[in-house]
Amino acid sequence: MRQSYLFTKTKKESPADEVSRNAEFLIRGGFVHKEMAGVYSYLPLGFRVLKKIENIIREEMDKVGGQEVLMSSFQPKENWEKTGRWEGMDDLYKVSDSSGREVALGPTHEEIVVPILKNYVSSHKDFPLYIYQIQNKFRMELRAKSGMLRGREFIMKDMYSFHTSKEDFEVFYQKMQDVYKNIFKRMGIGHLTYMTFASGGTFAKYSHEFQTLSSSGEDTIYIDEASGIALNKEVFNDEVLGQLNLVKEKLVEHKSIEVGNIFDLKTKYSKPFDLSYTGPKGEKNVVLMGCYGIGLSRLMGTIVEVLSDDKGIIWPESISPFTVHLLLLGEDEDVLKEAEKVYENLQKNNIEVLFDDRQGVSPGEKFADSDLLGIPLRAVISSRSLKGLPDNEAGGGIEIKRRTEEKGKIVSLKDLLTLLAPSISDRV
RNA sequence: CGGGGUAUAGUGUAACGGCUAACAUACAUGAUUCGGGUUCAUGUGAUUCUGGGUUCGAAUCCCAGUACCCCGACCA
Numbered sequence: 001m002r003q004s005y006l007f008t009k010t011k012k013e014s015p016a017d018e019v020s021r022n023a024e025f026l027i028r029g030g031f032v033h034k035e036m037a038g039v040y041s042y043l044p045l046g047f048r049v050l051k052k053i054e055n056i057i058r059e060e061m062d063k064v065g066g067q068e069v070l071m072s073s074f075q076p077k078e079n080w081e082k083t084g085r086w087e088g089m090d091d092l093y094k095v096s097d098s099s100g101r102e103v104a105l106g107p108t109h110e111e112i113v114v115p116i117l118k119n120y121v122s123s124h125k126d127f128p129l130y131i132y133q134i135q136n137k138f139r140m141e142l143r144a145k146s147g148m149l150r151g152r153e154f155i156m157k158d159m160y161s162f163h164t165s166k167e168d169f170e171v172f173y174q175k176m177q178d179v180y181k182n183i184f185k186r187m188g189i190g191h192l193t194y195m196t197f198a199s200g201g202t203f204a205k206y207s208h209e210f211q212t213l214s215s216s217g218e219d220t221i222y223i224d225e226a227s228g229i230a231l232n233k234e235v236f237n238d239e240v241l242g243q244l245n246l247v248k249e250k251l252v253e254h255k256s257i258e259v260g261n262i263f264d265l266k267t268k269y270s271k272p273f274d275l276s277y278t279g280p281k282g283e284k285n286v287v288l289m290g291c292y293g294i295g296l297s298r299l300m301g302t303i304v305e306v307l308s309d310d311k312g313i314i315w316p317e318s319i320s321p322f323t324v325h326l327l328l329l330g331e332d333e334d335v336l337k338e339a340e341k342v343y344e345n346l347q348k349n350n351i352e353v354l355f356d357d358r359q360g361v362s363p364g365e366k367f368a369d370s371d372l373l374g375i376p377l378r379a380v381i382s383s384r385s386l387k388g389l390p391d392n393e394a395g396g397g398i399e400i401k402r403r404t405e406e407k408g409k410i411v412s413l414k415d416l417l418t419l420l421a422p423s424i425s426d427r428v
Numbered sequence: 429c430g431g432g433g434u435a436u437a438g439u440g441u442a443a444c445g446g447c448u449a450a451c452a453u454a455c456a457u458g459a460u461u462c463g464g465g466u467u468c469a470u471g472u473g474a475u476u477c478u479g480g481g482u483u484c485g486a487a488u489c490c491c492a493g494u495a496c497c498c499c500g501a502c503c504a
Contacts, residue, residue, distance in 0.1 A: 011438095011453090016435095107504085330462055362463090384463065
């Protein structure tokens with residue numbers, strides 16, 4: 001994509017009403033646009049990041065046999081009355097139309113997925129089942145805050161698993177723990193993210209949260225560094241410590257952001273809707289459920305929060321909006337020509353490239369923008385790069401520098417293609 | 429929902445109760461410059477959040493509402 005065509009622009013100054021780092025950089029970079037407290041629109045750059053995050057999660061969900069669906073956001077009031085949550089859930093958005101009919105705006109989808117399944121499954125042979133979706137959720141947060149970290153409309157992956165035995169559930173629950181760890185690892189925050197023992201909230205007795213260490217987090221967790229076991233402050237008591245074999249004095253307190261969670265739902269939602277199956281001996285049993293959430297928008301905010309420096313974002317390669325940021329400096333004919341050639345070649349090789357082809361923009365401004373946008377690899381073409389740096393033996397070409405590096409080096413187009421797409425570099 | 433704060437051009441800010449609401453940035457035009465947000469000129473851009481009140485006169489003072497931010501409560 002040519003940056004000159006991109007309708008968004010970077011801002012030098014951060015918005016007055018945003019304090020959090022994630023909102024500041026995402027807005028300044030033009031990734032998102034704030035509509036109201038806790039509600040954001042995704043602009044081209046932010047949308048690309050979101051899709052990358054989505055695809056990683058989708059891959060991992062499909063790997064364990066997940067079936068993707070897209071359920072409605074409007075949800076029948078009756079379903080919510082059946083589970084007692086029409087009155088019981090404080091942050092449920094209730095909307096009504098001109099006829100006075102009331103519906104819920106989905107904050108979660110147990111009330112939808114269970115009745116759907118009731119239409120299709122009734123035998124033990126139909127199980128287990130793993131249904132998931134990636135969708136906007138609505139929750140009337142009393143206080144939306146911290147940019148993308150606590151929203152009223154946000155994007156979430158929610159998976160629901162259905163089982164005929166406790167054992168079968170346990171096996172899958174364990175498997176999902178590893179899947180989740182892998183997801184956060186793939187997004188570059190694995191080293192900062194801890195599976196955390198937590199309370200079950202209104203759903204079940206226990207749950208596991210995935211907490212990413214960050215001073216801007218609103219959760220407090222305790223970590224046993226030696227074993228890597230963590231627990232949430234809400235279950236920080238002698239009984240739980242004993243269960244987990246932890247010594248209070250060895251635990252270190254941290255602030256953290258909850259980027260995902262997994263729950264044992266037991267029959268909490270299958271029962272009200274009588275989601276049951278007939279077993280091999282003709283007996284009827286209620287289905288067991290688990291649920292597994294990841295907040296994608298929150299994840300995006302978290303990654304900016306923890307992977308950034310004073311100049312801007314440092315995206316991990318896996319979710320960066322582009323693989324390489326190609327900067328054209330100056331207006332010399334041969335520089336222009338060379339930059340266009342490199343741009344075309346990268347595109348031809350299916351490398352996602354943002355080409356800063358803007359004319360009349362100073363090098364300093366392009367560098368500052370590049371740092372703010374945070375694409376992991378920067379490639380500069382200028383009269384200087386074509387001549388080669390004084391201390392570089394490779395001669396002239398393209399100056400590449402990782403976002404995390406201080407100094408770059410000059411490489412040829414072929415080298416760059418080899419670096420970015422080793423298997424197809426011979427097509428130059 | 430309790431406490432605190434803020435609301436002026438797309439963005440960031442200024443303006444004693446008194447002149448045509450100023451500056452920076454962004455944008456447009458033309459020069460200039462070209463390796464870390466160049467320099468200059470000209471120009472476009474505002475119902476000062478909304479409604480009421482006080483006053484000869486309100487961006488400014490008062491009241492109410494709304495929105496946003498922060499702290500708290502709340503949060504599968």
